[in-house]
Amino acid sequence: MNQNHLTTLLAVLDEGSFEGAADALRITPSAVSQRIKALESDMGRVLIRRTSPVAATDAGEILAQAARRMALLQAETDVALERSISRVPLSVAINADSLATWFQSVFSDVAKWKHATLQLRIEDEAHSLTLLRRGDCLGAVTTEATPVSGCDVRELGTMRYRPVATPALKDAFTSDEGIDWADMPVLRYGPNDAIQESDWRGRLPERPRERRVSQIPSSEAFLEAVRCGLGWAYVADLQSDPLLETGELVLLDSTHVDVPLYWQHWRLQSAMLQDLTQSVVDAAKQHLS
Structure with missing residues (x-):
């Protein structure tokens, strides 16, 4: 798979349109369209529903999750090689009450990690797994104890x-x-x-x-x-x-x-993801019953 094509796929899904992806990637909408068509040709199936905003098909969701995993590992590799422009995106789905209370302890930990960026998606704890399944985030605070396929789960406590x-x-x-x-x-x-x-x-x-x-x-x-x-x-x-x-x-x-709250995250050999998981678990132990 072409890395540029995967990056374009994620940009289209994140921005919600081909035009938005073009602005984010600083290329033309035509180039975005060509990359997506090439990726769909390679995969042999439609990956993007041309709606407003655009949405991933089932195949597109699977590929997007794989692309985000690869992006995280690439970012960590760049950090290890001391490429200063690299940033490790830590995307998390979390409910509003947790964000307003116990999860804020995580901020001070992430602030000490030189190359990390935290991207939070507010979602009801019963619905955050949808983002995890789609590959829109690498971790989620959820009420579901059964792990999503390809994920591990940790018990956090009770609100x-x-x-x-x-x-x-x-x-x-x-x-x-x-x-x-x-x-x-x-x-x-x-x-x-x-x-x-x-x-x-x-x-x-x-x-x-x-x-x-x-x-x-x-x-x-x-x-x-x-x-x-x-x-x-x-x-x-x-x-x-x-x-x-x-x-x-x-x-x-x-x-x-x-x-009851649980932390579900991708089953991925990532030092940054392990650090984030430990930070979330520690914050929950400090504040939750």
């Missing part, structure tokens, strides 16, 4: 979530009969927020037609929205504990949700 709200919000929707879960405004992170969604189904037999639901797709902003009284929500203990101690937030009941 506990509990229902919290401001004291004023709780009082406003509490009567002698208890909390009015149907009318009290609620928050959710996004459409894939499994914790909030499953809790609704457990508390309410039918979803109210006009329930006040605010969607806040940022972990830090989500916590701030809870603190301001925009709604109640399940929040990770790592984020809510300080506010519970000050009384800015209160627990709504004794329920909790424990989310």
Whole structure:
């Protein structure tokens, strides 16, 4: 396989278009198209779906994952040979709550590695394996203990979530009969927020037609929205504990949700990947139960 063709394939997938890949590679869109056609001819199958944005076919995903593995090894080789322009791309899929809390300990480690660059993709922990299977990242924080083909898995620990709200919000929707879960405004992170969604189904037999639901797709902003009284929500203990101690937030009941986390990464003989794995595991041991 031609290395330039593989590099072009990754650029097209990363940029989402042939034109974007041309800009990134500093070549013409025509040259990008010719390289992709040549690669598809060599493979004997279509690798790119010409949609907007473009997408990899099943064969394209397999080839892209192999290309990213080769790119990581090439980057490490360049570093070993002291080619100063080389950078080792460490691409990781991670959920927003982990990124906002325990994973930040990894930053100080990577900062000490002279040639490493960290590229994070925020994705719900239940969906991050999709990026790993496609080869879009070399490691992922996930809730899945069964390793993806070609990957190893390490147990990290558990994040506990509990229902919290401001004291004023709780009082406003509490009567002698208890909390009015149907009318009290609620928050959710996004459409894939499994914790909030499953809790609704457990508390309410039918979803109210006009329930006040605010969607806040940022972990830090989500916590701030809870603190301001925009709604109640399940929040990770790592984020809510300080506010519970000050009384800015209160627990709504004794329920909790424990989310087990795992680190899945490519099975690859890479010193940098081994260092990253150790850093992630150490950070999780320090902060997770």
